[in-house]
Amino acid sequence: MTERIFEQDAFARQTTATVTGCAAGENGFAVTLDKTVFFPEGGGQPGDRGRLDDTLVLDTQEQDGDVVHLCDRPLKPGDNVEAVLDFDRRFDMMQQHTGEHMLSYAFWKLFDAVNVGFHLTEELATLDLDRPMDPQQIRQAVAFANRQGFEDHPIRVYTARAEDLDPARVRKISAKGGQTPRVVDMEEGDVCTCCGTHVRSTGQALPITVTHADKHKAGVRLTFLCGGRALAHWQKLADVTDALGRLFSTDAAQLPDRVRELQQSAAEARRRLREIADALAELEAARILAGRGDDTVVLACLENTPAGEAKTMLNLLIRQPVCAVVVYTQGDTLGFYCGAHPKSKCDCRQACELLCGILNGKGGGKTDFAQGGAKKTDDWQERARSVVQVLNRQASAR
Numbered sequence: 001m002t003e004r005i006f007e008q009d010a011f012a013r014q015t016t017a018t019v020t021g022c023a024a025g026e027n028g029f030a031v032t033l034d035k036t037v038f039f040p041e042g043g044g045q046p047g048d049r050g051r052l053d054d055t056l057v058l059d060t061q062e063q064d065g066d067v068v069h070l071c072d073r074p075l076k077p078g079d080n081v082e083a084v085l086d087f088d089r090r091f092d093m094m095q096q097h098t099g100e101h102m103l104s105y106a107f108w109k110l111f112d113a114v115n116v117g118f119h120l121t122e123e124l125a126t127l128d129l130d131r132p133m134d135p136q137q138i139r140q141a142v143a144f145a146n147r148q149g150f151e152d153h154p155i156r157v158y159t160a161r162a163e164d165l166d167p168a169r170v171r172k173i174s175a176k177g178g179q180t181p182r183v184v185d186m187e188e189g190d191v192c193t194c195c196g197t198h199v200r201s202t203g204q205a206l207p208i209t210v211t212h213a214d215k216h217k218a219g220v221r222l223t224f225l226c227g228g229r230a231l232a233h234w235q236k237l238a239d240v241t242d243a244l245g246r247l248f249s250t251d252a253a254q255l256p257d258r259v260r261e262l263q264q265s266a267a268e269a270r271r272r273l274r275e276i277a278d279a280l281a282e283l284e285a286a287r288i289l290a291g292r293g294d295d296t297v298v299l300a301c302l303e304n305t306p307a308g309e310a311k312t313m314l315n316l317l318i319r320q321p322v323c324a325v326v327v328y329t330q331g332d333t334l335g336f337y338c339g340a341h342p343k344s345k346c347d348c349r350q351a352c353e354l355l356c357g358i359l360n361g362k363g364g365g366k367t368d369f370a371q372g373g374a375k376k377t378d379d380w381q382e383r384a385r386s387v388v389q390v391l392n393r394q395a396s397a398r
């Protein structure tokens with residue numbers, strides 16, 4: 001059975017060990033040692049990574065009561081290796097894990113809320129509480145946990161018989177710990193059973209912050225950050241705030257007001273732009289209709305125009321007793337609408353067929369309205385004009 005150095009000393013970074021076994025598996029080679037500083041996944045904390053000499057340890061797992069190092073290549077039983085932990089990664093995990101104890105204690109102490117779930121990865125740490133918490137309660141608990149950190153209480157780890165523990169102080173006793181569970185005891189703070197690794201004192205987990213609260217089952221799931229993760233998070237926020245402050249030439253406190261002003265002026269600009277676009281469309285429709293002479297079919301060609309504006313143009317044109325063809329482009333694509341005033345004798349379906357033919361497109365519709373689309377060509381306006389000429393010749397021959 002492997003001697004678990006991390007249980008006594010979570011800050012041990014390396015040890016010389018003897019390989020006691022090596023088996024090939026699906027995810028690499030499962031290597032066991034006579035002793036190890038590598039923590040196997042458990043209690044919500046991921047397994048450690050590092051190296052055994054030059055062999056990478058990709059993960060560490062508990063298997064049949066032993067610690068298994070999943071390695072990228074095999075090692076020979078009997079050989080001595082230098083087992084070196086990725087301690088930066090482990091220390092980050094210990095900060096999150098210890099912070100989880102401190103937050104859980106704060107919610108339990110202040111609001112009787114019970115931690116019913118803990119999830120920790122390299123990117124994310126969450127804890128689940130059995131009841132909902134409002135933002136004010138969460139702020140209170142976070143402040144409480146950080147205060148415990150400022151007081152920098154030592155964290156002791158020992159084994160004890162469950163019945164010897166003071167029930168008033170113990171937040172949780174896990175059944176997995178057996179007769180003499182491993183106890184993690186924060187002086188004047190959290191006491192619970194846990195198999196994981198923790199920092200030496202509450203101050204080493206600081207700062208502690210909660211970034212999200214999402215409804216989860218009957219309670220809430222809190223996303224939290226401790227230590228280096230919290231600092232990195234705030235640095236990111238500070239960078240964003242600083243960049244925004246420069247853009248708006250203001251300090252952070254004024255940013256919400258400045259963004260609101262910007263939203264209002266953008267809405268006003270959009271409204272004004274719509275008015276101008278509508279007035280321009282009216283003028284363009286009037287120009288087309290005024291220049292139609294004896295034609296009963298009119299054409300509007302609109303470059304880089306949204307479909308909605310093209311439809312508006314169609315409706316403006318067929319207020320007069322004509323048939324209208326509106327062809328518009330957007331990037332590489334082209335669309336068209338054909339519409340007819342009730343007094344117009346034009347057949348929009350036929351117009352659509354002719355357009356589809358000459359533009360190599362697809363479309364369909366009824367006598368009074370049809371639409372379609374095609375790929376844009378360099379001469380799309382000429383092609384559309386030729387169709388409208390044919391329709392006008394047909395109309396005048398009737």
Ligand SMILES: [Zn+2]
Nearest residue numbers: 097184194196
């Ligand atoms: Zn723990």
